[in-house]
Amino acid sequence: MARWPIPDQQLRDMYAGGRGNNAAKRFSRLWGRAFGWGLFPKRWVRLEVPGRVSGRTMSCPLGMADVDGRWYLVSMLGECNWVANVRAAQGRAVLRRRTARPVLLLEVPVDQRAPILRRYVDKVPGGRPHIPLAPGTPVAEFAAIADQHPVFEVVDDRR
DSSP states (O other), X not given: OOOOXXXXXXXXXXXXXXXXXXXXXXXHHHHHHHHHTTOSOTTEEEXXXXXXXXOOEEEEEEEEEEETTEEEEXXXXXXXXXXXXXXXXXXXXXXXXXXXXXXXXXXXXXXXXXXXXXXXXXXXXXTGGGSSSOTTOOHHHHHTTGGGSOEEEEEEOOO
């Protein structure tokens, strides 16, 4: 399991109130570029989705969870901007890793999220401080918090 270089409390503080502070925005831009260029393994992507109000493309770096050969995006902050934008776009978005890949993001029902959340906590170190369960926690405990963290299955969208 990878160790994250920033202390957990500092990461939580960067997203107080569910929105990133200036430091979080700087890191987001940096990681978004690096993930978009494909400098990290395929788990790391840049999500691009139209803003629900402005219509302008917004982007954010995300780590994905893989379960049974399928890939999922998890919202570490719960209900947040990118989640609302994905819903407004009816799941249509782009994942970027070297090239743009149109995808359809299908929201996973709450009762199916627990194993995905567990895998996310095991594999995405930057998301761990925001989900109150440790890596290796039994799946049953993730079921209790599944309604707090939207999860979307990533499906290729050949428009």
